[in-house]
Amino acid sequence: MQKILNIGVLAHVDAGKTTLTEQILYRSGIIERAGSVDQGNTTTDSLEIERRRGITIKSAAVSFTLGDLKVNLIDTPGHADFISEVEHSLSVLDGVILVISAVEGVQAQTRVLMQTLKEQGIPTLLFMNKIDRMGANYNRVRTMLRNLLDEHICEMSRVDNEGSTSVHVDMADPHNSGWLEIMALLNDELLQDYAHDVPVSSERLKEELRKQTRQGKAYPLFAGSAAKGVGMEPLLAALNDFFPVNDPSELNHEPLSGLVFKVIKQPSGERNVYFRLFAGKVQARDEISVTSQDGQTTMLKVKQLHALQHGKSAPAGHIDAGDIGILIGSELRVGDVIGAVSDKMKIVHFQKPPIQVHVSTKQPEDEHKLHNALSDLTVEDPFLQYVQDTNTKENIIHVFGKVQQEILVETLQRYGIEAVFSAPRVICIEKPCGVGEAVEYIGECPFYATVGLRVEPGEPGSGLQYRLDVELGSLPLSFQKAIKDTVIGVLQEGLYAWSVTDIIVTLTHTGYASPVSTAKDFRSLTPLVLMEALNQAGTEVYEPMNDIQFILPESSLSKVLSRLAALEGTYQEPEFRNNVVHLHGTIPVRTSDELKSEVHSLTSGEGMLSVRPGGYVKVQTTIPENKRRQVNPLNRGEYMLHLNKIL
Structure with missing residues (x-):
């Protein structure tokens, strides 16, 4: 039984990541000749946009063999706007090749990627x-690597x-x-010796x-030219040596554990769901349990199963532990867990992109087509979050940056849609700062319903938790569902009209009058009760931040610190x-682009700035309010007029 290895190739844009992937596939006999990014004929950049721009946008998976080792290679994006997809891809990898330009x-971006690899303890080979x-x-460049990435680098x-066509690369002597x-x-022991x-x-x-490489503590450094095929043999030979391989003969007998990491919707409408199996074995016609991101567990019948074989996807009767499989026609989503969570698995929590734009079409008749296209793209990329406002029918998406938006414009053109984007807007969030309760009883309100709700702060990062403090059977399930769904919808706009998160909502009172009560009564009453409880609790507004790492000459330090303070950033002791000076800090997303654009002038061309998502911090100054899209239930009169279609 073949042993299996799952690896990724990462790099800053234009360092030669996709070229290296092509050379690996050529050397392993998967393709007859290595494709060129410049010529637009690479294997893993399957999107026309990727070929034209010369950058990788969607992670692509392909397999090859080295002797008795099967290697699944995932070619990932290099641009900073797609760092979330990179981080998600890492969750299914055994090792990574990080490419650096000589x-x-x-x-x-090299520093951002290396920091992420070190944080996750992923074995990494460096290729110059x-x-x-x-x-x-x-x-x-070797000195740069040791100074800026890690000192534990072995040549x-x-x-x-x-720097010439006569370059020659030999194996280095360890001593x-x-x-x-x-x-x-x-x-x-080595230190003593x-x-x-x-x-x-x-x-x-x-x-x-x-040993140290497999533990993610040391980093072998190889050198070569991917375009010319120089230095490739030692790098390929190292994969089996330096990365931990998976032995299905041992892992197949463990409890089933896998993770969905990629979904592709084919032009026919059929969905291909890629998953990494960490333990256990999946066979066609099996019934397997699946747990979604929201914790719901269901059973799935495996109908069509494909495996990655010799550079292609082919029908398979089973997928062994350690391998990557493809479920054909499945409705699973990225982040879903197959079987049980294991200690081998890294669970990815999707970050909400901090920038919002409204999308419309130049041709009104294309609006429905736009909605379908954005819905499809969200299935493929959970980091591109899309909602359609139920009241205004506006199409709203969240993105990480300008390049991601530009790519989206071109992607929609594939659907025959000319899209128009509003100016980007930074999105804040609200969190409750206290406890609030409210209840309205049947007979004392205009609805045939009783609803009581309590709101309180949840743990950071916990999102919305909905709980019951009443017996489940005290209310018909359709009424229970109406309350819960309405709670989710109402919390899209809190006291300042930002989405409310890290909140616990508990249903405390229920009541209905049979047979006159309807689900509509509960949908109408719940917003009044929930917003009153939220108003009692109070909320605080948090804005998105970026973590920054600056490397700059000492002569530029005072200028950079002054500018950082003016842009409302913070910094640690240099x-x-x-x-050189290493400076760590944070800066609001709303001022990040200004800082990025000024790095060259602030540091006389000698500075380097790395930026990555940094969570949220409480707004200490003037609280920004969002434009409310739905009637505020706290304005009871206006809300009731709205329900009666008068407004």
């Missing part, structure tokens, strides 16, 4: 690409004549490359490097290392 060296390009400087390559000094920092000049064999050093 010309440009460490770039802003473009070693043949004019301007390539192996020693300079695997010796490079001669870099001459200083492996012992690097790995002794993480191994007390090093301190007492005890000879250490090359084999012992290689074995220790394998660190002075290797003749």
Whole structure:
């Protein structure tokens, strides 16, 4: 039975990530010749937009074999706007190849990616690409890697004549490359031997490097040219050595555990659901349990099953533990858990993009087509969040940045839709700051219903929790559902018209009059009760932030700190290392673009800024209010007129 390995290729835009993927597929016999990003004929960039722009947008999965090892390779986006898709892809990987350009060296997104890899403890090989390009400087970039990414980097390559077509790459000698000094920092026995000049064999050093790499503590550095195929053999040979492989003969007998990480909707309308199986075995016609992101568990009958085989998707009777499978026609979504959660699995919690835009069409008759297209795209990409306002019928999407929006415009053109986008707006959230209760009784209100609700703060990141403090059978299920669904809808606009989160809503009172009560009574009464309870509790507004990491010359520090303060950012004590300043801080999303645009002028072209989502912080100054899209139930008279269709 073949052993299995799942790897990813990551990089800053234009470092050569997709070119490296093409070279790997060529070397492993999957394609007859390596495609070129410049020529737009790459294997994994399947979208026409990807080919034209030369950037990867959607993670693509393809498999190949190296000897008796099956490797599933996931080619992921490199642009900062797609960092969430990158982070989600990492949840199903055993290891990563991080590509760095030998010309440009460490770039802003390289640092963001490396930080994420280190936080998740994912084994990582570094590949210094473009070693043949004019301007390539192996020693300079190696020093950058150690100064800016991690000091525990062991050179695997010796490079001669870099920056020219006659570049030559050989395997490095462990002793001459200083492996012992690097790995002794993480191994007390090696440190003792090093301190007492005890000879250490090359084999012992290689074995220790394998161990530390698999633990995500050390990082082998390879060099080469993906476009020319230089340095590829040592890199491919290292996959089996430095990454932890999966043995299905052992894992197949464990309880079923898998994770959906990708959904593709085919032009025919059929959905292909990609999942990584961590343990257990899935066979066609099996009935398996599936737990969705909201905690609901259902049973799924496996009808059509495909596997990744030799660069293609092919029908399969089963999927072994450790492998990637494809469920054909399934309604599962990204983030759904197959079987049970295991300790091998990294559960991804989707961050809500902080920027909102309204989307419409130039041709009014295309509105329905737009709604269907956005609904399809949201299924494929849960990081692109789309809702249609029930009252105004406005199409609202949330994005992470400008490039993501530009890609969306071009994607909609594939559907034959000319889309128009409003100016982007930063979205805040509300959280309750106290406890509030309200109740309205049948006979004392205009509805044949009794509803009582209590609201209170939930744990950070918990979202909305809906609980019952009444017996489930005290109310018909259709009425229970009407209350819960209405609670979810009403909390889209809190006291300041922002979405309310991290809140616990408990149903405390119920009552109805049979047979006159209807679900409409409960849908009409619930907003009045809920908003009164929320008004008693009070809410605080939080705005989205970005975490930033600055690397800059000391001469620019005062200018950067002054500008950061003016943009309402914060910063920690600056660190002075290797003749540069490392500055960590936060900045509101609403002022982030200004800072990004000024990095060059603030640092005389010598600074580097890394930006990643940084959660939310409470607004301390003037509280921003959102434009309310639905009638506020706190204005009881206006709300009742609205219900009666007078307004």
